[in-house]
Amino acid sequence: MTSPGLRRRLGGVNQPERALDYALHRARSWWHLEKWYADAITPDGDVLVVLLAAVRVAGAWFGRVTADLARSDGAMVRGDSPASRIAGGPGWLRFGPARIEGDVLVWSTPGLSGELTVRPRAEAVTMCGPLVALGHHALGWTVEVPDADVAGELRWPSGSLSLAGRGYRDRVWTDIPPWWLPFRTLRWGRAVAASHATTWIDAETLAGRLRWRWEDGVVLPGGGVPASAGEGVGNEPDATDVPGLSLGERRVLVDARVADIPSLRLGALRGLLRCLSRDLRQTRWSAPVRWRDEAGWAVHEEVVWR
Numbered sequence: 461m462t463s464p465g466l467r468r469r470l471g472g473v474n475q476p477e478r479a480l481d482y483a484l485h486r487a488r489s490w491w492h493l494e495k496w497y498a499d500a501i502t503p504d505g506d507v508l509v510v511l512l513a514a515v516r517v518a519g520a521w522f523g524r525v526t527a528d529l530a531r532s533d534g535a536m537v538r539g540d541s542p543a544s545r546i547a548g549g550p551g552w553l554r555f556g557p558a559r560i561e562g563d564v565l566v567w568s569t570p571g572l573s574g575e576l577t578v579r580p581r582a583e584a585v586t587m588c589g590p591l592v593a594l595g596h597h598a599l600g601w602t603v604e605v606p607d608a609d610v611a612g613e614l615r616w617p618s619g620s621l622s623l624a625g626r627g628y629r630d631r632v633w634t635d636i637p638p639w640w641l642p643f644r645t646l647r648w649g650r651a652v653a654a655s656h657a658t659t660w661i662d663a664e665t666l667a668g669r670l671r672w673r674w675e676d677g678v679v680l681p682g683g684g685v686p687a688s689a690g691e692g693v694g695n696e697p698d699a700t701d702v703p704g705l706s707l708g709e710r711r712v713l714v715d716a717r718v719a720d721i722p723s724l725r726l727g728a729l730r731g732l733l734r735c736l737s738r739d740l741r742q743t744r745w746s747a748p749v750r751w752r753d754e755a756g757w758a759v760h761e762e763v764v765w766r
Contacts, residue, residue, distance in 0.1 A: 479550050479551040479562075480550075480551065480584060480604055481548075481549065481550045481551075482548030482549060482550075482551075482552060482553035482560060483548050483549050483550075484546065484547070484548060484633075485600070485633045485635075487516065487635035488596045488597060488635050489597060489635045489636075489637065490517065490518050491515065491516075491517060491635060491636075491637045491638075492515065492516040492633075492634075492635050493513070493514070493515050493516075493632070493633060493634050493635075494513070494514050494516075494546070494631075494632075494633045495511065495512065495513040495514075495631070495632045495633070496511070496512040496513075496553075496555075496604075496629065496630070496631050497509070497510075497511055497629065497630050497631075497632075498510045498511075498565060498576075498578075498605075498627065498628065498629040499627065499628050499629075499650075499759055500576065500610045500623060500625050500626065500627040500628075501625050501626055501627075501652065501746070501757045501759065502532075502623060502624065502625035503625060504532045505532040505746065505748065505757060506529065506530065506531055506532050506621070506623070506625070507529070507530040507713065507746045507757075507759060508527070508528070508529050508530075508574075508614070508623065509527070509528045509530075509713070509744075509759075510525070510526070510527045510558075510565070510567060510574075511524075511525070511526045511527075512525055512543065512553075512555045512558050512567075513526075514543060514546055514555070521543075521544055521545075521546050522544070523542065523543035523544060523546055523555065523556055524540060524541070524542055524543055524556075524723070524724060525540065525541050525542075525543050525555060525556055525557055525558045525567055525569060526538070526539070526540040526569075526723040526724075527539045527540070527567060527569055527571070527572040527573075527574065528572075528713070528714075528723075529572060529614060529616075529621070530711070530713050530746065537571065537572050537614075537616050537619075538571050538572060538723060539569030539570060539571030539572030539573065539616065540569055540571065540723035540724075541556065541557045541568070541569040541570065542556060543555050543556020543557060543558065544556060548560075557569060563577055563578050563579060563580075564576070564577050564578070565578060565612075565629075570617075571616060571617070572614065572615075572616045573614070573615050573616070574612055574613060574614040574615065574623075575612050575613055576610055576611070576612035576623070576627070577610070577611055577612055578605060578608045578609075578610050578627050578629070579608055579609045579610075580605045580606075580607070580608045581606075581607045581608055581609065581657070582605075582606045582607050582657070582676075582677050583606075583677075584602060584603060584604045584605070584606070585602070585603050585606060585674055585679060586600070586601070586602045586603075587601040587602070587603065587661060587672050588601075588670070588672060591670070592634075592636065592641070592642060592665075594636055594640060594642070597634070597635050597636045597640070598634065598635065598636070599632070599633070599634035599636055599641070600631075600632070600633050600634070601630065601631070601632050601661075602630060602631045603628075603629075603630045603659060603674065604629045604630060604631055605627060605628055605629040605630075606628065606650075606657060606659055606674055606677075607626065607627075607628065607652060607657035608626065608627040608628065608629075609626065609627070610623070610624065610625055610626065610627030611623065611624045626652045626657070626757075628650050628659065628759075630659075637736075638736050638737040638738070639736050639737070639738060641738075641765070642665045642666040642667060643663055643664070643665055643763070643765050644664040644665065644666070644764070644765060645663065645664045645762060645763065645764050645765070646661065646662075646663045646664075646762070646763045647660075647661065647662040647663070647760070647761070647762045647763075648660065648661050648662075648760065648761055648763075649758060649759065649760025649761065650758065650759055650760070651702070651705060651749050651751065651756060651757070651758035651759075651760075652756045652757060652758075653749065653751040653752065653754035653755065653756030654754045654755070654756065655754065656675070656676055656751055656752060656754065656756070657675070657676060658673060658674060658675040658676070658702055658705070659673070659674050660672065660673040660674070660702075661673075673702075675702075702751075704751055704752040705749055705750070705751045705752075706749065706750050706751075707747045707748075707749055707758060708747050708748035708749065708750075709747065709748070710745040710746070710747045711745060711746050711747065712743065712744075712745055713744040713745060713746055713759075714742055714743060714744040714761070715742075715743045715744075716741065716742065717739060717740070717741045717742075718737065718740050718741070718742055718763075721742075737765075738765040738766045739765075739766045740763055740764065740765045740766070741763070741764050742761060742762075742763050743761060743762050743763075744759065744760070744761035745758075745759070745760055745761065746758065746759050747760075
């Protein structure tokens with residue numbers, strides 16, 4: 461249940477009435493990934509990212525919940541915890557130490573815990589459904605919450621924060637083994653201002669380029685997607701292709717090979733993941749934006765496969 465205090469802070473925005481189905485997909489191979497990404501950005505530029513990610517190998521789930529809070533003053537707070545019991549259905553998800561109940565996301569890790577109430581401003585939207593299909597295998601990407609008003613409480617061993625801002629959540633699932641994924645680069649991002657919101661993908665694949673963007677409730681396939689500053693691997697994405705949107709100075713939130721991200725705690729499996737995943741590297745930024753004369757914030761990233 462949402463506390464009265466959180467309800468008051470969320471205000472009276474236009475909130476879609478819908479129940480998302482968090483049931484796990486049926487995989488058609490021995491490999492199966494389910495991942496939820498959620499973030500929240502405050503007006504001051506604090507950025508919270510919560511990841512629920514798990515793979516099922518030969519019927520057994522191996523999962524992890526990670527939470528990273530990048531404070532506007534440069535401080536970082538991180539937490540992570542294993543997740544082995546995963547199940548979901550209409551309106552609910554159980555993911556180890558995290559859960560979703562209606563519009564509430566709760567998680568608990570030794571380094572960072574929290575409870576967020578997420579009130580969507582727009583309906584869920586599916587990117588291309590599926591995003592990638594290889595024979596009987598597929599990769600699906602659904603933006604469950606393209607834009608939302610978020611409020612809640614964060615706690616860590618040395619402090620706490622009452623958070624209020626704008627939120628986002630998406631879900632990716634696939635039964636394509638990682639070494640079969642056809643990506644060269646994948647650029648994703650989202651930006652919000654007082655009265656606007658957008659999210660995009662720009663992927664370079666073995667079959668060509670895939671572009672998609674959502675803005676203020678409208679899907680714009682192939683149009684107006686932020687592109688890289690130039691061709692080739694390693695160029696940072698920008699947002700100059702979104703009409704009226706310009707980025708300020710970027711702050712790096714993540715810049716590492718995925719196998720080396722400490723919160724995954726892969727240990728001796730690090731080398732195996734590098735090999736199986738083509739040693740993909742992830743860079744994520746946050747940045748202030750000006751959009752149609754309104755101030756706001758963006759979170760965006762680039763993933764590069766070798």
